Structures are given as C-alpha cells and as structure tokens.
Amino acid sequence: MIDPSLTQSFLAAAAELGMCSAAWLLVRELAAEGGAAQVATIRDYLGREFPVLDAVCARYLAGQLAPVVDPAPVVAACADAARVLVVGLEADFLDALVPALDAEVGLLTHSELDVDWDRVLANYGGRVVPCDLASFQRFAGSRGALVTFLYGVRASSAHVNPTWLRVIAGDVRAQFRTLIGWDVLGSEMFVYPRWLVQAPLADFSHVVP
Amino acid sequence: MTSAALLTTAILIVALGGQAVWPRFRLTIVTAGAGAACLVTSLTGAASTRQLLAAVPWDVLIMLIALGLLSELLVASRLFGALALASTRRSGAAPLRLLVMSSVGMYLVSGLVNNLTAILFVLPVLLRLYQLLGVTQRYLSWSLGVLLVACNLGGAATPIGDFPAILLLGSGRMGFVDYLVAAAPPTAAALAVVLVITVVVVRPTRDLEDSPLRRRMTLAVMQALYRRVTLERRLLVPAAAAMVAMIVAWVTVPPTRVGPELICWLGVGAALATAPRTAERLLRTRIEVDAALFLLALFVMVGAVSRAGTFAALATWLTQLPVSPMAQLAIFLVFAGVLTGLFSAGPSMAGLLEVAQLLARDMSPTAVYVGLALSVCAGSSLFLTAATSGPMAQIMTEKAGITDRHGAPLEFSFFRFAPVGLVAFVVIQTIGLAYALAVAAAA
Numbered sequence: 001m002i003d004p005s006l007t008q009s010f011l012a013a014a015a016e017l018g019m020c021s022a023a024w025l026l027v028r029e030l031a032a033e034g035g036a037a038q039v040a041t042i043r044d045y046l047g048r049e050f051p052v053l054d055a056v057c058a059r060y061l062a063g064q065l066a067p068v069v070d071p072a073p074v075v076a077a078c079a080d081a082a083r084v085l086v087v088g089l090e091a092d093f094l095d096a097l098v099p100a101l102d103a104e105v106g107l108l109t110h111s112e113l114d115v116d117w118d119r120v121l122a123n124y125g126g127r128v129v130p131c132d133l134a135s136f137q138r139f140a141g142s143r144g145a146l147v148t149f150l151y152g153v154r155a156s157s158a159h160v161n162p163t164w165l166r167v168i169a170g171d172v173r174a175q176f177r178t179l180i181g182w183d184v185l186g187s188e189m190f191v192y193p194r195w196l197v198q199a200p201l202a203d204f205s206h207v208v209p
Numbered sequence: 210m211t212s213a214a215l216l217t218t219a220i221l222i223v224a225l226g227g228q229a230v231w232p233r234f235r236l237t238i239v240t241a242g243a244g245a246a247c248l249v250t251s252l253t254g255a256a257s258t259r260q261l262l263a264a265v266p267w268d269v270l271i272m273l274i275a276l277g278l279l280s281e282l283l284v285a286s287r288l289f290g291a292l293a294l295a296s297t298r299r300s301g302a303a304p305l306r307l308l309v310m311s312s313v314g315m316y317l318v319s320g321l322v323n324n325l326t327a328i329l330f331v332l333p334v335l336l337r338l339y340q341l342l343g344v345t346q347r348y349l350s351w352s353l354g355v356l357l358v359a360c361n362l363g364g365a366a367t368p369i370g371d372f373p374a375i376l377l378l379g380s381g382r383m384g385f386v387d388y389l390v391a392a393a394p395p396t397a398a399a400l401a402v403v404l405v406i407t408v409v410v411v412r413p414t415r416d417l418e419d420s421p422l423r424r425r426m427t428l429a430v431m432q433a434l435y436r437r438v439t440l441e442r443r444l445l446v447p448a449a450a451a452m453v454a455m456i457v458a459w460v461t462v463p464p465t466r467v468g469p470e471l472i473c474w475l476g477v478g479a480a481l482a483t484a485p486r487t488a489e490r491l492l493r494t495r496i497e498v499d500a501a502l503f504l505l506a507l508f509v510m511v512g513a514v515s516r517a518g519t520f521a522a523l524a525t526w527l528t529q530l531p532v533s534p535m536a537q538l539a540i541f542l543v544f545a546g547v548l549t550g551l552f553s554a555g556p557s558m559a560g561l562l563e564v565a566q567l568l569a570r571d572m573s574p575t576a577v578y579v580g581l582a583l584s585v586c587a588g589s590s591l592f593l594t595a596a597t598s599g600p601m602a603q604i605m606t607e608k609a610g611i612t613d614r615h616g617a618p619l620e621f622s623f624f625r626f627a628p629v630g631l632v633a634f635v636v637i638q639t640i641g642l643a644y645a646l647a648v649a650a651a652a
Contacts, residue, residue: 005613005615009426029426034424095436119438122438123436127436
C-alpha cells in the first residue's frame with residue numbers, strides 16, 4: 001500500500017538531489033522493500049505528478065537497475081573551459097562530473113523548490129562555488145562553459161530545469177563558448193513534464209547522451 | 210513610593226508589555242523606554258544617565274556575545290547537521306525515538322551553546338525529516354514543543370547555557386560549579402518527566418501509522434543529502450578545545466583574580482584566532498547586535514527602577530507578608546514563572562534578580578537563585594511567545610509547508626504549542642519549587 005504523502009517526501013528529496021537522482025533513489029529503496037511490484041505501484045501513484053519518476057520507473061521495469069552516469073563526454077566538451085557553471089541539480093551526475101573537471105565549477109543557486117544550498121555545496125568540499133542569477137556572467141567568456149541536465153530528449157527539443165530559461169537569453173548564448181546539455185534520463189517521458197520546461201536542442205553547442 | 214519609583218516602574222511595565230504585544234517593534238519600544246527612564250531619574254535626581262550606564266553589567270553582555278560567536282564557529286564547522294544526521298541514523302527514523310533523541314540532544318547542546326543558534330540550524334533538518342516521514346499534526350506539535358522545552362531546560366542546566374544563568378555567573382552571584390551542580394539535576398529530572406508524560410500519556414505517534422518503507426526512505430534520503438558532508442575539523446577542534454579550556458578555567462581560577470567574562474573573552478578570542486577569515490566574517494556579520502541592544506536597554510530600565518527603590522520596596526513587601534519565609538520564597542518563584550511567561554526570560558530575570566538578591570540575604574542563595582532560574586525556565590516554556598526560539602520555530606515551520614499523510618497542511622502555532630507549554634510549565638515550576646524549598650529547608 002503506497003502512502004499518499006510520498007508526494008511530499010519525493011519533492012523534499014528532489015529539491016536537493018534532483019528529479020532524476022531522487023527518482024532512482026526512491027526506485028532503489030522501493031525495489032529493495034517490495035520488488036518490481038512496488039515500483040509499478042509507485043509509478044501508477046506518482047508518475048502523473050512526477051514524469052521523471054515515471055520514466056525512471058519505466059526504465060527500471062524494463063530491466064535497467066541503475067542510472068547510467070558517464071561524465072567523460074561532458075568532460076571532453078569542457079576540455080578548453082576554465083570556468084564551468086552548472087544550471088540545475090542532479091546529485092548522481094554532478095558527483096561524478098565535478099572530480100573529473102579541471103576547471104572552476106560553479107552551481108547556480110536558484111530553484112523553484114526549497115533547497116538548503118549550504119548543505120548541497122557542503123557535499124563537494126569547497127570544489128563547487130555558489131553563484132546567483134545576478135552574478136553568473138562571471139563564468140562567461142571564451143573559456144566559460146554552461147552545463148545543464150536534459151530530460152526526455154527528442155529530435156529537436158528536450159526538457160530542462162526552469163532556471164535554464166532564466167539564464168539562456170539570446171545575448172547570454174553569445175557570451176559562453178560552450179553550452180552543454182547532458183541527457184540524464186536516457187529516454188522520453190510518457191506524460192507531460194510538470195516541474196520542467198521545454199528548450200530547443202539548437203540552444204546547445206553539445207548534447208551529451 | 211516616590212514619584213521616581215512610580216514613573217520608572219510604569220515605564221518598565223509599559224515597555225515590557227509593549228514589546229510582548231508588538232514584538233516587531235520591541236527594540237524601538239525598549240530603547241525608547243530606557244531613554245524615558247533615564248530622563249525620569251535624571252530629572253528627579255535619583256540617578257544620572259552616566260550612573261545608570263555605569264551600572265550596566267557589561268561583563269554579562271560580553272559573555273553573551275562571546276558565547277554566541279563560539280556557537281557560530283560550531284555552526285560553521287557543520288556540527289549541528291552532523292548531529293541531526295547521527296540522531297536520524299541512531300533512531301532508525303522511528304518517529305518516537307527521533308522525538309526523544311532530538312530532545313535529549315538539544316538539551317545537551319543548549320547547555321553549551323546559544324540555544325537560538327542551535328535551533329536555527331537543527332530545525333531545518335528536523336523539518337525536512339518530518340516532510341520525509343509524513344508526520345501528523347499531533348506529532349509535529351508535541352515533537353517541536355518538547356524540543357523547545359528541552360532547549361530551555363538545557364539553557365538553564367549550565368551557567369553558560371542561556372541569559373538567566375549567564376547573568377548569575379557573570380554577576381558573581383554563583384560560581385560555575387555551584388550552579389552546575391545545583392541546576393543540572395533538577396533540569397534533567399524535569400526533561401525526563403516531560404518526556405515520560407509525552408511518550409506514555411500523550412503518545413504523539415498514536416495516529417501515525419508506522420511504515421517501514423517510509424523509515425527506509427527517510428534514512429536513504431538523509432544519507433544522500435549528507436553523502437559527502439564532513440565536519441570542518443579546523444573550526445571544530447579549536448572551538449571544542451576553547452570550550453573545554455574555558456570550563457576548566459571557570460572551575461579552577463578564582464573569579465576574584467580573573468573573572469568569568471575575561472575567561473570567556475580570551476577563550477573565544479583564541480578559538481577565533483585559529484581561523485582568522487572565518488573569525489572576521491563572524492565578527493562583522495554574526496554578532497547579535499539587536500539582542501545586545503535589547504538587553505542593554507533592559508538593564509538601563511531595570512537600573513533606573515532599582516535606583517528609584519522599587520525593587521527594595523517589593524522585597525520588603527514580600528518579606529513582610531504574614532507567611533513563613535518558605536511560603537514567601539514559593540510566592541516569589543511562582544510570580545517569576547508567570548511573569549516570564551508574559552514578558553519572556555530576559556526582562557524577568559533582569560528585574561527579579563534584584564529582588565532575589567535581597568531575599569538571598571536571609572535564605573540560602575542557591576535556593577533563591579537556582580529556584581529563580583528554574584522558574585524563569587518554566588515561564589519561558591509556558592507560551593510559544595515567551596522565548597525567542599518559539600516564534601522563530603513557528604515561522605520556519607510555516608515556511609517548510611509540511612503536510613500530513615493526507616495532504617492537510619500542518620502548523621506550529623501559539624495554540625498548538627499551548628498544551629505542551631502548560632505541561633512543561635507545571636512540571637518545571639513544580640520541580641523548581643520543590644528543589645528550592647528543599648535546599649532552603651536544609652540550609
């Protein structure tokens with residue numbers, strides 16, 4: 001039996017781990033407690049509210065047991081960057097990316113959800129610096145890169161964290177040499193993605209699967 | 210009573226009442242009150258402003274500021290997050306065990322650091338836990354309520370935990386060990402009784418369905434949130450070492466040679482000197498100037514009332530009541546508890562200590578002072594508005610937007626806290642009275 005207030009629990013986790021990382025965590029724990037049946041139940045219950053969780057449940061039920069986290073293509077795309085600004089949050093992916101980068105890493109500390117940014121940043125031991133919307137252009141320039149996480153990548157568009165649209169105005173695109181979209185979900189979403197917004201893939205210089 | 214006594218007392222009562230009713234304007238009200246009190250004593254010749262300012266216990270203010278900075282150093286070391294995570298792990302995210310462990314933990318922490326700072330950094334973690342656990346209104350009200358009471362008790366347990374006890378230590382009325390030995394046992398007993406009543410009688414988890422999946426999820430998420438968070442040992446070690454060194458000095462160095470405020474000043478200064486950048490940031494941004502200004506204004510008003518002779522008259526009236534000295538002490542302590550519930554701990558302690566000093570001439574000082582500290586602690590726990598941490602907890606809970614397992618929003622308000630406060634007040638006041646009367650009788 002699924003507890004109705006799991007919605008609140010999932011949001012609390014997603015705020016500081018990211019939708020995809022929180023979804024995989026929830027699926028892992030559910031599967032350990034009640035197997036695939038439990039995962040299918042939570043998909044029915046919360047899938048419509050959280051499309052990323054829905055997609056992760058679908059992947060789990062299709063046989064994928066963990067997220068695929070390979071930072072190498074992102075690191076390669078950032079090869080010439082001295083400053084990398086990450087927009088959005090996906091803990092599993094950021095944890096793998098940050099140690100592999102040879103650049104100053106910033107995290108845009110803006111979210112629609114309630115986030116304790118001090119706690120988020122404390123997980124990176126000073127390796128990631130906070131950056132707000134007023135000062136993110138400090139990361140711009142010929143050696144500046146922007147990275148965000150993509151969900152439900154299609155032929156010409158994907159869904160992104162809404163904060164991305166606050167950053168990526170036409171004049172901003174010209175200020176960053178590299179704009180990277182990292183597909184963290186690896187599949188399309190089956191229901192309309194609340195919490196996320198659509199962005200054209202043409203906005204990115206690199207789309208990393 | 211003289212006109213100076215009447216006017217300064219009226220100013221003090223109006224200012225205290227005003228700041229209790231309109232807490233948003235409390236600094237404006239008390240500083241205006243202090244100015245008015247200075248004017249009255251100056252015009253009536255009771256005391257000049259210079260005399261009133263000279264009588265302010267600056268040593269107590271120094272201790273409050275220094276201990277506040279030490280608390281901030283511990284916050285910067287991420288100690289409170291680590292403690293909250295450890296409590297979650299040890300409790301297995303079982304709601305009842307979490308309630309007991311967090312309350313006992315906050316009791317211990319509040320004995321050593323500023324409880325407002327501790328609450329400010331532990332509460333967000335607890336509220337996140339409540340979101341993950343999906344708690345009920347009953348659980349939220351009692352767990353947060355008992356947590357606040359535990360903070361008050363912890364603050365009263367040691368001479369450096371909260372303002373009333375610091376005032377006793379700083380003013381030289383009680384030594385470090387004397388206070389600790391006298392106050393720690395009754396406060397621990399009061400916490401135990403409050404917890405037993407909560408767990409056995411109230412049973413805050415009785416409408417909270419136990420869910421192993423929910424507990425498992427909560428633990429997994431908390432561990433993920435703190436997956437690589439480590440303690441900043443370069444801040445924690447000096448802060449802890451300074452705390453130990455200060456306690457040793459308070460216990461061993463005669464206060465007539467080096468006062469407790471100087472020990473505090475030097476100890477905290479040494480801890481800050483080990484991390485100059487953090488120290489400079491804390492000194493520039495984290496000193497609670499508003500709290501210091503509030504207390505300064507209070508001390509000036511209380512000083513004016515004292516100079517005008519009101520406290521002496523009150524003590525004389527109390528000691529001339531046609532009842533036994535023990536009954537006089539009991540009346541004084543209950544009055545202190547109720548007054549604190551209405552006006553909060555700082556003003557009550559600052560004012561009533563003057564009366565207590567006169568009572569302590571004829572009775573055991575330990576009975577009077579520790580009884581007063583416990584009564585003030587009882588009063589601080591009576592209403593949500595009686596201690597600064599109460600309204601802060603209310604605001605933080607509202608902001609967290611917690612809902613129960615059926616999606617209904619939960620709140621932590623004056624009326625939600627009232628049953629907890631009433632239980633805590635009765636328990637602490639009763640234990641405080643029993644303790645004070647027993648010590649007075651033995652003396």
